[in-house]
Amino acid sequence: MDTPVVVTSDLIAARACQARAEGQFDPDFADAVPSPCVSVCRMTPDRSHCQGCFRTIEEIRAWSGAGNGQRRAIWAALLARAGLPVPGELQA
16 A cells, blocks of 8 residues: 655645644734744755755754744745745734
8 A cells, every 4th residue: 555645835734724723823922933843854955945844944043042023934934935825924
């Protein structure tokens, strides 16, 4: 039996949908905006971004020290990079 192939953009889309549904993208969200990591930590062949979460190396490095505003901006950038819709809460 063949193992189904999971498209990483589907993983990040599901992660974003969950975060949005829980209000984690709202500007007044009190806790830390969650990481987009989906545990598929592999850079693209051109090393432009992670194939799992679509963040660049710079965005991955910045994440732990980033405030919620910067984290929301990273989420917006990675969703656009993945070719996914950017929720209104993340649009500048």
